[in-house]
Amino acid sequence: MSRSTTSFRLSRAEAKLIRIGLLRATSGHCLWNARGRIDEGEYSAEHLAIVLRVIVTATGSFPTTGCFTAESRRVRLDPFELAACLLAVPTAEMMVRHGHTQAWLPNHKDATRRLLVKLERLRKRAKRAFIRVRGPATFTEASQRWQGFVRFARVYFLFCGCNRPRLPGGGSEALRKPLVQEWILYFREELPASGIRVPGDQELRDLVRRALRSARRFTADMGLMTVRENGEFIRDRIKKFVTDRCRNRIEDGRRNDPKRL
Numbered sequence: 001m002s003r004s005t006t007s008f009r010l011s012r013a014e015a016k017l018i019r020i021g022l023l024r025a026t027s028g029h030c031l032w033n034a035r036g037r038i039d040e041g042e043y044s045a046e047h048l049a050i051v052l053r054v055i056v057t058a059t060g061s062f063p064t065t066g067c068f069t070a071e072s073r074r075v076r077l078d079p080f081e082l083a084a085c086l087l088a089v090p091t092a093e094m095m096v097r098h099g100h101t102q103a104w105l106p107n108h109k110d111a112t113r114r115l116l117v118k119l120e121r122l123r124k125r126a127k128r129a130f131i132r133v134r135g136p137a138t139f140t141e142a143s144q145r146w147q148g149f150v151r152f153a154r155v156y157f158l159f160c161g162c163n164r165p166r167l168p169g170g171g172s173e174a175l176r177k178p179l180v181q182e183w184i185l186y187f188r189e190e191l192p193a194s195g196i197r198v199p200g201d202q203e204l205r206d207l208v209r210r211a212l213r214s215a216r217r218f219t220a221d222m223g224l225m226t227v228r229e230n231g232e233f234i235r236d237r238i239k240k241f242v243t244d245r246c247r248n249r250i251e252d253g254r255r256n257d258p259k260r261l
Contacts, residue, residue: 004078004079004126004129004130004132004133004134005076005077005078005081005126005129006076006077006078006082006122006125006126006129007074007075007076008074008075008077008122009072009073009074009075010058010059010072010073010074010075011071011072012062012069012070012071012072013104013105013111014115014118015058015059015062016059016092016104017088017089017092017093017108017111017112017115018054018058018059018085018088018089018092018115019055019059019088019092020088020091020092020095020101021087021088021089021090021091021092021095021158022051022054022055022059022084022085022088023055024088024091024092024095024157024158025048025051025087025088025091025153025157025158026048026051026052026055026157028153028156028157028158029048029156029157032156032157044145044148044149044152047080047145047146047149048149050080050081050084051084051088053081054077054081054084054085054088057075058075058077058081058085077122077126078126078130079123079126079127079129079130079139080142080146082119082122082123082126083123083146083150085119086116086119086120086123087150087153087154087158089112089115089116089119090112090116091158092112093108093109093112096108097109127139151178179212180205180208180209180212183208183211183212183238183242184201184204184205184208187204187208187242188204190239191243191246194243196243196246196247197246198246199246199249204242207241207242207245207246208238208242210241211237211238211241211242212238214237214238214241215234215237215238215241218234218237219234
């Protein structure tokens with residue numbers, strides 16, 4: 001039995017809260033596959049396997065004792081399996097609150113809050129055990145990969161069926177931040193190759209955001225398939241937006257240079 005895990009008792013009610021949220025993630029994964037697997041994030045089959053493992057080992061059928069099913073059982077999870085539970089519980093509560101699944105507890109909000117406190121305490125304990133066994137560097141690397149998967153899952157898997165706002169940290173903002181950073185890295189490499197000085201960090205970030213807003217306005221009346229088919233044209237539009245403004249800034253600076261007067 002791994003020493004990088006922590007052991008605790010999980011009740012049937014708690015297991016159901018976790019299970020419904022995790023099943024939402026797996027059904028979201030199936031829909032994502034059916035739509036053509038748009039890889040705009042940190043998808044990882046390894047981390048989806050963690051979700052599936054928790055569904056089976058922690059939230060599956062509880063043992064039967066005589067005519068009755070046990071009300072709790074002891075489980076052993078590592079910090080990332082517990083993190084999957086922490087991701088699942090608010091999803092289940094959201095589904096109850098939005099009416100996508102029938103309420104089965106007197107107060108789902110309080111039950112969710114209590115379970116989240118319990119799981120976070122256990123996750124920290126499992127984290128300490130993981131670090132003792134495998135070292136802090138291994139945990140940091142694994143944690144960064146997991147967080148990338150969580151951001152991806154919130155955008156693509158844990159959507160709300162009634163189009164209400166997604167979970168905190170999800171939605172368009174979770175996708176926009178890495179997209180902006182990707183374009184910033186692109187321009188830092190490509191602008192010098194074109195003989196253009198790279199603007200300061202904040203100025204470049206603002207230009208990239210303006211370019212993305214311009215592209216969204218341009219594609220607002222297009223259908224999804226049209227946008228996909230013209231992806232290269234739209235990317236060229238973003239490149240031109242930023243490059244032209246950087247060139248104009250240089251030209252304006254030269255015209256205003258007192259040494260040239």
